Amino acid sequence: MLSKQFLFTKPSLFFFFFFANPSLRRRFSSSRHRYPTNADRRSRPTTIVSPTPYIPIAKCISLLQFCASSKPKLMQIHAFSIRHGVPITDPDMGKHLIFAIVALSAPMGYAHNVFSQIDNPNIFTFNTMIRGYAESENPRPATELYRHMRAFSSVKADTHSYPFLLKALAKLTAVWEGEMVHSVVLRDGFESLVFVQNALLHLYGCFGCVESAHKMFELMPQRDLVAWNTVINGFALNGRPNEALVLFRDMGFEGVEPDGFTMVSMLSACGELGALALGRRAHVYVLKVGLLNSNLHANNALLDLYAKCGSIRDAKKVFNEVSERSVVSWTSLIVGLAINGFGKEALELFKELENEGLVPTEITFVGVLYACSHCGMVNEGFNYFGQMEEKYGIVPRIEHYGCMIDLLGRAGLMKEAYEYIQNMPLKPNAVIWRTLLGACTIHGDLVLGEFVRSRLQQLEPGHSGDYVLLSNLYALESRWSDVQKVRRAMLRQGVRKTPGYSLVELGNRVFEFMMADRSHPQSEEAYAKLAEIASLLRLEGYVPRTANVLADIEEEEKETALSYHSEKIAVAFMLVNTAPRTPIRILKNLRVCVDCHVVFKLISKVYGREIVVRDCTRFHHFGNGSCSCGDYW
DNA sequence: GTAGGGTTAG
Structure with a gap:
């Protein structure tokens, strides 16, 4: 008889099976999978391997359920299935195996391998696969699987299919597909279900169509807390903090109690508006309902609020007082210190983070490089930039290169900055050139400025900020006829200077x-x-x-x-x-x-x-x- | 089995 103990004592098998086999590794890690046709199903063997006697399916299932609920390591499940020749062709067996894999957030390649061997997968199997992909880093196969299900199998999508499919589409910002699926949802009569409705709200929020989401929200007969949170967050994430706060107020009028999710969106909306007084009231509320110290995300949002409102003292206080800190908390404070002009402190905090044994993220490095560039610490900046890849294996993104251009440009090293752009491995975008143009304006480099400006004209014509930078550059040199030329070009091309407000x-x-x-x-x-x-x-x-x-x-x-x-x-x-x-x-x-x-x-x-x-x-x-x-x- | 969250250069 097989005992649970046995299951946990044979982990090395999976290790051997999976990691020692390059072709399998490639297959599992590949992002695009081909879904099996009926011909495939007929031609493949009925079990993976069968070195030991057959175990009753019911027994396997109960073990798998135990695995999924107690969250042991994936390799133990796999070792188990390999060792005992689990007959995963059985749809019931297969579905539990897939469920266990998804519940453990294991690589989807493995789930796909199981899925491709199941005879006549049922709707549960499809839904679990879609869910797994939707929650993974690469959600694209979720939509492919959905299409496959509709085109080649007799299985029909049900109420559980759409929330996850919509989640995947939202992650992919696949607007056209999203709208298609929405019309299918309407046609098949799933739009009255609250889970589907909320997923649609989230979908439109992610597409940046907050108006559509809001309209849909207003038409919903019953709006639960998740619906409120989704639409409030939609506004908060799409640069519409005022609307987010108005909805937050309305939510209170309707007697819906906010939770941690609501407070995070609300605090970030306050941060964006610089509404410190309102943010402080939210802080009191967070304290009152006991979210502080119990909700890491709320703590981080609060920290970010104070940093974004320029109240760095309060941000530090929050950071020091909370019991739990993640790398995001550290990053928020580092970025906060950097944008508030306390570059040295930001770098000290970064050193402390390293001493604590935490691993910085790419955003932490944006903060660190930002601190260096705004304090004129050129050598330190290059030092940290080098560390990124050497020490932490973080491949610099265009944002990091932007910081480096800024670092050189601000320090007046114009030639070096230009050469840096020429030699960088990524294609410079408009932001990169604009950073250099900004540096030209600071240091009055007209020749380079005009050249950079011509590049920008090709990449992103009609950006009002570029016209203003160039005209400031001419004005510095008292070249008024050129200032007039820029002005006329703006009028001719219908480019309007963004009006300043405080x-x-x-x-x-x-x-x-x-x-x-x-x-x-x-x-x-x-x-x-x-x-x-x-x-x-x-x-x-x-x-x-x-x-x-x-x-x-x-x-x-x-x-x-x-x-x-x-x-x-x-x-x-x-x-x-x-x-x-x-x-x-x-x-x-x-x-x-x-x-x-x-x-x-x-x-x-x-x-x-x-x-x-x-x-x-x-x-x-x-x-x-x-x-x-x-x-x- | 179902939906929602925070940090990013100029």
């Missing part, structure tokens, strides 16, 4: 200011404050930096244009409306210009205020007349 949080509200904005009821007071600031700053020796104004206008006019930049109005507004020494936080959609940067440094000194500005790329912490970026940004 957000500030006061009380429970978020206020938005545009350039030269006078729509706010308190704008008179704000402008009066601006005039006061201007006169005070002149006493401090302030001279406006006007090179960034996109026009050949009189210097005096330029000064006016500068003094009405949205972030300056926002600061003035906050100076009027908050008590002395209250920190001021501003979120800006574009980069802070040189002039605003100088002004904020001075304001922080003259008015004794801490000013935190989050622009589209990073944070600036102003205090006592200096900035955390060290003027290197």
